[in-house]
Amino acid sequence: MNFPDYDERTAFLGDWGPFQRTVFILLCFSVIPNGFTGLSVVFIGDTPAHRCLIPAAVNITEEWRNASIPLYEDDENKETRFSKCSRHRMDIVKNYSDRGLLPWVDVNVSTIPQEGCVDGWEYDKGTYISTIVSEVRFSFIERTD
Template sequence: MSLPDYDDNTAFLGDWGPFQRRVFVLLCLSIIPNGFTGLSTVFICDTPAHRCLIPSALNITDEWRNASIPLDENDENKDSRLSKCSRHRMDIVKNYSDRGLLPWVDVNVSAIPQEGCMDGWEYDKGTYISTIVTEVRILKELYNAVYLHIVK
């Protein structure tokens, strides 16, 4: 079985002329903005410093708000920083705050059990105002609102 010849099948288009050169150059120039698009992901996909969100509606004292994120020990530097993925259980923290107890004075905060970030995260806006990572919560809320609208 012989394959059809490409040149014979495209002969009706004509020779390589000024129109073909112009289209070729324009297509080549369109590659440049695509490179910038690829490089932009370095900035729009960055994960800024973050910690668990403590809802303002929880109505706890500032002392308990500051103590409700546990410290993670870094073995390499013997450095401590706020945990990015856990917080102390908010029902217990709220109870202590309502009773007027002070963290680390009346209560050993490290003994309070921990939980995941149930209410999302709080992001540092110092470097980036918005990234893909910080907008995930907004996208979930939008999805839920649209889904509830469709279901009703």
């Protein structure tokens, strides 16, 4: 195969002059902010510790508020943690709270049916004040109000 000479094909562009040097230097400087932008996703895209939100408008006792998030055992650390994606049904919990019953004393909380996080999530702000995950609202969840 006979390939034409690269220099012959690009001769119409002219020599390497001040304009080409200026553009090259400016492009080199743009690497630094672009690198920080790519690195920032590591921090702003993290998912902080979270659990289902129990709205303040749900008038239940503090005991029931603490017992309304199911517990599960973490397989890795063998620790008991709050569920991140479910809670006990609020209508049933509110009924028990209104009747003055105590969780784990009068009611076996583990028998209460569970539901998803229909009101959103509550995020731990100990490490991050705000991330992409904690700022996105749950408008994509189909609600049945």
